[in-house]
Amino acid sequence: MNEPATLQERRRYYREEWNVKKLPDFIKEGMEQREFGFDHLGKGPNDRYRIFRSLEYLKRFMRYKSPFAAYCSVAFYDKPFKRADWIKSELIFDVDAKDIPIRTCMCDNVCEVCLGEAKEIVSGLIDTLKGDLGLKDIHVIYSGRGYHLRVLDETVMKMDSDIRAQILKYLVGSEVPRSEYGTEGEKYQLEHFSIPFGYPKVFTQRFKYAVLHLTPNIEMENISPALFKKVLKNRTYLLTDEWGLFRKNIGPINYKKLVKEIGALNMGLVDAKVSIDLKRILRLPTSLHSKVSMKCMEVQNIEKFDPFKEAVPKFVYERDD
Amino acid sequence: MVSVAFLNPLSDKAEQIVRDIGDLSKIYDKNSDLIHAVDTSKSQSMSDNQNIPENYVELAIKRMEWYIKKKNDKNYNYKDYAFLFNREITRFDVVAFFILAQAIGIKFNSNSRESKLFVDLQGNIIEERLEELSISERRDVCQKILDELILQDNVKWTFLEEILSSKKISLHELILDKGEIILDKEDFLERFSDKISHRNPERMYELLIGDPVKELIMIKMIMQKTEDYVKKVNEMSQKVEPHPYLLEVGEKISKILSENIKYYTTSHGGMKGFKLNSEAFPPCIKLTLNGVESGNRNDAIVLLLTSFLSYARLYPSIFRDNVSVKISDVDPELKITQNEILPLIYDAAQRCNPPLFDDDPQEKLNITAKLGFGVHELPEIKNEGESKWYTPMSCDKIKIHLPALCKPDKTCKKIGNPLSYYKSKSWQLNKQGDNKEKSSKDKDKNNVDKSKSDQDNVNKVINPSPDKSVKNTKEADTLNGSDFN
Ligand code: SF4
Ligand SMILES: [Zn+2]
Numbered sequence: 001m002n003e004p005a006t007l008q009e010r011r012r013y014y015r016e017e018w019n020v021k022k023l024p025d026f027i028k029e030g031m032e033q034r035e036f037g038f039d040h041l042g043k044g045p046n047d048r049y050r051i052f053r054s055l056e057y058l059k060r061f062m063r064y065k066s067p068f069a070a071y072c073s074v075a076f077y078d079k080p081f082k083r084a085d086w087i088k089s090e091l092i093f094d095v096d097a098k099d100i101p102i103r104t105c106m107c108d109n110v111c112e113v114c115l116g117e118a119k120e121i122v123s124g125l126i127d128t129l130k131g132d133l134g135l136k137d138i139h140v141i142y143s144g145r146g147y148h149l150r151v152l153d154e155t156v157m158k159m160d161s162d163i164r165a166q167i168l169k170y171l172v173g174s175e176v177p178r179s180e181y182g183t184e185g186e187k188y189q190l191e192h193f194s195i196p197f198g199y200p201k202v203f204t205q206r207f208k209y210a211v212l213h214l215t216p217n218i219e220m221e222n223i224s225p226a227l228f229k230k231v232l233k234n235r236t237y238l239l240t241d242e243w244g245l246f247r248k249n250i251g252p253i254n255y256k257k258l259v260k261e262i263g264a265l266n267m268g269l270v271d272a273k274v275s276i277d278l279k280r281i282l283r284l285p286t287s288l289h290s291k292v293s294m295k296c297m298e299v300q301n302i303e304k305f306d307p308f309k310e311a312v313p314k315f316v317y318e319r320d321d
Numbered sequence: 322m323v324s325v326a327f328l329n330p331l332s333d334k335a336e337q338i339v340r341d342i343g344d345l346s347k348i349y350d351k352n353s354d355l356i357h358a359v360d361t362s363k364s365q366s367m368s369d370n371q372n373i374p375e376n377y378v379e380l381a382i383k384r385m386e387w388y389i390k391k392k393n394d395k396n397y398n399y400k401d402y403a404f405l406f407n408r409e410i411t412r413f414d415v416v417a418f419f420i421l422a423q424a425i426g427i428k429f430n431s432n433s434r435e436s437k438l439f440v441d442l443q444g445n446i447i448e449e450r451l452e453e454l455s456i457s458e459r460r461d462v463c464q465k466i467l468d469e470l471i472l473q474d475n476v477k478w479t480f481l482e483e484i485l486s487s488k489k490i491s492l493h494e495l496i497l498d499k500g501e502i503i504l505d506k507e508d509f510l511e512r513f514s515d516k517i518s519h520r521n522p523e524r525m526y527e528l529l530i531g532d533p534v535k536e537l538i539m540i541k542m543i544m545q546k547t548e549d550y551v552k553k554v555n556e557m558s559q560k561v562e563p564h565p566y567l568l569e570v571g572e573k574i575s576k577i578l579s580e581n582i583k584y585y586t587t588s589h590g591g592m593k594g595f596k597l598n599s600e601a602f603p604p605c606i607k608l609t610l611n612g613v614e615s616g617n618r619n620d621a622i623v624l625l626l627t628s629f630l631s632y633a634r635l636y637p638s639i640f641r642d643n644v645s646v647k648i649s650d651v652d653p654e655l656k657i658t659q660n661e662i663l664p665l666i667y668d669a670a671q672r673c674n675p676p677l678f679d680d681d682p683q684e685k686l687n688i689t690a691k692l693g694f695g696v697h698e699l700p701e702i703k704n705e706g707e708s709k710w711y712t713p714m715s716c717d718k719i720k721i722h723l724p725a726l727c728k729p730d731k732t733c734k735k736i737g738n739p740l741s742y743y744k745s746k747s748w749q750l751n752k753q754g755d756n757k758e759k760s761s762k763d764k765d766k767n768n769v770d771k772s773k774s775d776q777d778n779v780n781k782v783i784n785p786s787p788d789k790s791v792k793n794t795k796e797a798d799t800l801n802g803s804d805f806n
Contacts, residue, residue, distance in 0.1 A: 133478065134500015155479040163485050165721060166492040175493045181528040188528055195529065196516040198496040198503075272721045 002293035002316055004042075009315045010066040013288050017314055020059040024285050024298045026139055026152050027072065028055065033087065035073040035080040037281045042068040042290065045281065051080045068290045071281035074150070083279060088157035091164060092282065093171065094274040095122050096146040101268035102213045110145050115307060117213070121269055122147045123302055124209070125171050128202050133167070140299040141282075142307050144289030147299070148282055161276040168275045170199060173206030174267040176259050192259075193243035203263075204243075210262045211235050220261045227254050288313060323458055327411045328447050328539075329466050330418035331546045338415045345564050348377040348420060355380065355413045362407035366400035374404075378570055381417040381424075385574060388442040389581045393644065405446065406453045418443075420570055422547065426554025427563045428571030433706035434645035435578060436551050444544040451536060460532060463539050467504070470542050475501040475508070481538070489541045496530055504535055579650070597634050597661075601746035603739045605719055605726040610665075612672030617723045622670045622677055623684055625723065627691045628713040629739055630662050637744050639712060647693055647705055655700055658692065663700075713740045 005013070027034075036050040036058075047067075052058040062070065074092050078085035097103075097114040100121065105113035122140060126149065129135045135156065141148040156167075169175050177192040177200045192200040192207075212235060220228070230250050237246040247255045274280055283289065283296045295311045326335035352375065359365065359373050366372065374380040387402040404410055421439060429435040451459055471480075477500050484490050496503045503509050506526050514522045602610070606629055613621045632639055635651040635658075652658050666688060670677035677684055686696045694700040695707025715738050720727050732749075736742045 131499065132497045134497075155477070159482060160486050162488070163482060163492075165718075166485060170492045175491070177493065190525075190528060194520065195525070197498065197513045198529075199493040267721075273724075276721065 002312070003319075005288060005290040005293045005313075005315070007066065009293070009313075010068070010288060010290060012315050013313050014062050014066045018062065018286060018288075020055045020062070022286050023055070024139065026137075026150070027285060030076055031055070031058075031072075033076040033078070033080055035075070035077065035083055035281065036284075037071040037073075038065065038067040039069040039071075040065065040067050045069065045071050048281075049081050049083065062287075067287075070284040070287035072284050073279065073281045074277075075279050086278065089278045091151040091153075091156045091159070091167065092274050092280070093122075093125055093149040093151075093168070094143075094146070094271040094282075095125070095149070095269065096143070096271060098145060099268065099271065101265045102210050102215070102218060104213055104215055106215070106217060112308065115146070118146045119302060119305070121209075122149060124205060125149060125270070126302070128171050132170070132198070132202065140302050141285050142295075142297050142299050142305065142311050143283055144292050144294045144296050144311070150282075161278060164276050165272065168270060168272055169267070170202065172266045172269045173203040174263045175199075175203075176263045177203050191243070191247070193241075206266050206269075207259065207262050208238050210265060211238055211258075220265070222257055223261055227257070230254070231258060323408050323454060323462050324411050325462060325465050325469070326415050327408050328450055328462060329469075329543050330415045330443075331543065331550060332466065332469055335415045335418075338412050339419055342412070342416055345566055348416070348566060351375050352377065352413070355410075358407065358409045358413065359404040361409070362404040364400050365403040365407075366398065372401050377413065377416050377420055378566075378573075380413055381420040381570065382573060382577065384414075384417055384421060384442065384446070385439075385577060386581075388438065388445060389578070391445075393581070406450055408450075408453075420567070421574070422551055423554050423563075424567045424570035424574060426551040427558040427567055428575065429555075430706045431548070431552040431555050432709050434647055435574060435706075436548070437645055437709075438578070439551065440544050440548045443547045444540050447540050447543060459536075463532065463536055466539050466543075467535060470539065470546075476504070476538075478502050481541075483545055484541045489544070490537065495534070502538075504530060504538070506530075595634065595637060595747075597630070597665075598747050598750065601743050601750055602633075603733065603742035603746070604728040604730055605723070606739055606743075608726050608728065610669050610672075612669065612674060613726070614674050617725055618673045618677055619681060619684060620722055621726060622666065622673065623687045623691060624711075624714060625719065625726070625739070626669055627666055627688050628711045629743075630665055631658065631692055631710070632713060632740055633743050634662055637740060637747075640738065640741060647710055648700070649702060649705055655702065658700055663688075713738060 023031075032051060032053050034051075035048065036052060037045040038047040038050065039045040040047060050061075052061070073080065073083075074090040075083075076087040076089070077083060078087060095118045097110040097118040100114060100117060103114045103117055105111050105117075107114060126138060126140070129138055129149070129151065135151055135153040137152040137154075139150045139152065141150060156163075159167075177195070179189060179191050181188050181190050193204045195201065195204075211231065214228075214232065214235070216228075216232075223231075227250065234246050234249045237243070237249070250258065274282075285296055285298050287296050288294075289296050293313065293316050294307065295313055297311055299305045324334055325332045326338060329335065355377075356373065356375055360367070374383045383402065384405065387405055390397045390402075405414070425435050425439050451463075454462065478485075478492065478495060478497055479500070481490065481502070485492060496509075498512055503512065506523070509526045509530060510522055513525075517525060599607075599610075606626065609621045609626045631648065635648060636646055639646065648655065648658055667678075667685075670684070670688075671679075685698060689698065689700050690696050690708045691711045692700050693705055693708055693710035695704045697704055714722070716727065716729075716733070716736070719739070732742055732746050736745060
């Protein structure tokens, strides 16, 4: 990762490279209903309750102040300057590469490997948002250290925290699907991997991803070292979707344990606090993430996106070292 | 053929029935058709004339009584109320439903426990009525009702917003595809047959969706409609003078409810209120009492501590008893609430960093609201029921909302809610205390010591030694949230 940006560099960025017109449309429209916040000193955003009635005002502010970090609310208000009279909020999923529970890189901040993994996770979440939940108007933002998924579909913007938490659990696969089904008194065993649609399928995908990315340093509370070893040894079956064999080899009781544990781990894929918070402020796309000297920006094509090519501001290339 | 109105009193059919009968002035008249329908109900017990409703109002009251008894009375006998499950009663039942809904809507707030009880009752009665039907009747009537409730061919999951938010159904229990909830068999086969291998798709439909999910959605939707209806009546009643008969029924309901709830809850000792034993508080509550940093501050005080302390002090068995109580059932003049509970909450609020009410004075109103007294500065009897008396959130929820406060210890392993922790731990501590007492020769002295140590504990809560106060937030503020990526 890059060195933090100096005040000089920030000024250069906002005067020479940044362009207020490049703000994504979803921010520009209804901008006057959002609360803005700024961090001028690199100590957290304590300049809050700001509003901008036009792009011109925002442009001048950014040029003049060149803030360390800029944020705007996910919420729309009638009185954004008081954070009052809430109208609606974007639905947010925040995947921070540093906080992914299962990473193969073992770096202590973020690196190309975990950012790549974050990208993979985000793609999975988008598929489920669109395919299962049928949501539209989804935007992916590279935050500087991971990705923000911002959903502006009108059908979800007014939803409360409780439903948002449920959506989150559905997306990340944290609830273990039941494996017993019954009609009229008879019980049938039906494991998630034999149900190729709906939530069981989502869970199967997340479970597979997690198991295939497990590294020996990951601690799982209820999984003994012996079982952990067994899982690593047998996980190649998942590559070919031989679930039955995988389950048989580690044993059905162990399998149950594993499924539960992975479900709990998956809860950490996305920062839940961000998703349930209706009044949070999020880093403003196009602004500079000064701590790592990268641009926060909207990503058009997540498959092709490479932050180290597209999100590096010019001044970084011109540094001496 | 069973009428949809038997299950859904808000269907067009049912409305037709009510319109035909119309006149409110007749609801107290003795109705021989009704009596006949009751008399001829299968397995109806006739031993007690008290059991037989003779007019619409009595039938309405019987409906409430049935549900309260069924929930609380160990000697509840289905046969006393068998007529409620006789389809011949439909046209009277529908009228009784509307009498109840309107009386409740007029007299009580839409968040009151009376309204809640009524909605639950409706859900329950549908469930039991379904049990009385044959499989084919059941399927048939459920389909008809769903067709009426769901006008478009497919239901979007977002359509169930309120049901999801109230946790009546979880999102992951539904089969979703492209935003739609899959209920219909043909639709299911069309979408998924290709994907299913090694199994029979029809069988899979039966197992995964079939009747149970459809019935669940049907019931929850009718409950939601009932709730909406009561709310509408409540709003209307502010503008239009209600019929005196309905006011009277409202009075009756209020009376049987408070009598019954008092009776059933005190009979197993749930209702006295207990002195707080701070030693038995779970780790998350202890941390909160010590003051919380800005990140978790508002939620910790308003959402967690307020409901925890009020229930722990007034009604720790709420989860076991599964009744709906209000604070005034236990603390009729709100003396305990005002003199014991609120000071503890306010004190913890001001111990936060920065002190809660300095930044957010309106949080006082939110605390009042969480106790069930609406959005007001202080709890007052006259506002009770404007909001719900919130039960403490579950450990699962705390782990999401306030992860920094959850520092589980041994007792936490056995419980799912801080209040259950408190109950189980106080019980343990009491037992230990008793044992100690038995082994001690000087009983009296011991008792004195014990009450003194209780006092100490409360003092400890009120004045925790500053060195013990824990800084336990690492991240951004939820309410004033921000992202430090
Ligand atoms: S497990 Fe529950 S009771 Fe224990 S500290 Fe965590 S939230 Fe509190
Ligand atoms: Zn890394």
